[in-house]
Amino acid sequence: MNDFYVGYLPKAPTAVAVFVRKAVVALGLLGVTMALVLVVGQMPFASSSFEYGKLRSLEGVVVTQPFPALLVARPGETGKQDKYSRYLLVAPGKHGADDLVATFDGKQVRLQGQLIYREGGTMVEITPGSIAVIDTTPAVQATTRDLGTVTVIGEIVDSKCYLGVMNPGQGKVHRDCAARCLSGGIPPIFVSTDGHEQFLLVGLDGRALGRDALREFIAEPIQIQGELLETGSTQLLKVDPRALRHTPDGLRAASRDSTFGQ
Numbered sequence: 001m002n003d004f005y006v007g008y009l010p011k012a013p014t015a016v017a018v019f020v021r022k023a024v025v026a027l028g029l030l031g032v033t034m035a036l037v038l039v040v041g042q043m044p045f046a047s048s049s050f051e052y053g054k055l056r057s058l059e060g061v062v063v064t065q066p067f068p069a070l071l072v073a074r075p076g077e078t079g080k081q082d083k084y085s086r087y088l089l090v091a092p093g094k095h096g097a098d099d100l101v102a103t104f105d106g107k108q109v110r111l112q113g114q115l116i117y118r119e120g121g122t123m124v125e126i127t128p129g130s131i132a133v134i135d136t137t138p139a140v141q142a143t144t145r146d147l148g149t150v151t152v153i154g155e156i157v158d159s160k161c162y163l164g165v166m167n168p169g170q171g172k173v174h175r176d177c178a179a180r181c182l183s184g185g186i187p188p189i190f191v192s193t194d195g196h197e198q199f200l201l202v203g204l205d206g207r208a209l210g211r212d213a214l215r216e217f218i219a220e221p222i223q224i225q226g227e228l229l230e231t232g233s234t235q236l237l238k239v240d241p242r243a244l245r246h247t248p249d250g251l252r253a254a255s256r257d258s259t260f261g262q
Contacts, residue, residue, distance in 0.1 A: 048118035096185020
């Protein structure tokens with residue numbers, strides 16, 4: 001006769017209890033295995049950081065074009081051409097730093113802020129009211145090189161979130177946030193599909209684009225052709241927003257064939 005168990009009985013038959021025990025253990029192991037598979041299969045986050053709450057004091061020369069930045073001399077290389085680090089400057093929240101640094105262009109200053117960084121770029125979120133002019137002003141001049149016309153496939157992102165405030169800071173899930181950041185004056189970055197190339201986007205005149213000029217193309221796969229410039233360690237891509245086109249999904253694979261400096 002088969003074992004039969006009625007739920008209100010205090011104890012299940014031995015055969016039923018053994019079966020249930022084995023089933024629970026098996027399901028538990030299956031759940032743990034599936035969880036591990038999902039974790040391992042997830043794309044890892046980029047190595048980026050926002051030093052929220054950790055104020056640093058920095059000294060350098062402010063430049064306002066095409067985007068606010070602080071040129072900081074690299075230790076031991078003062079006086080050598082292009083031997084400085086360029087830190088993009090932004091204000092707290094979803095705002096650029098144009099208003100904060102407008103009166104400091106070309107001046108050596110000391111300021112406080114929180115670092116935002118990722119491989120390929122560093123940014124400082126300025127603490128409002130912390131900028132002070134230093135008496136001596138070094139002769140820092142940015143040398144710009146024209147690297148020719150390039151064609152790349154990738155995505156437009158806002159630099160503040162992409163560099164570290166949010167992770168991953170790209171893709172369609174980040175589109176609305178990026179649109180608001182760019183509308184607030186955060187510098188736009190074009191990131192190639194493989195993530196190996198990053199370019200600050202500027203207009204054909206080399207100056208900042210209109211804040212909503214790129215709205216239609218944010219977080220969308222697109223192909224861009226433009227003139228590539230290099231100033232210090234920063235690469236700028238001069239583009240005409242009117243010439244931008246969405247990229248069919250099939251062209252994503254072509255990103256590895258994108259050409260630079262040709």
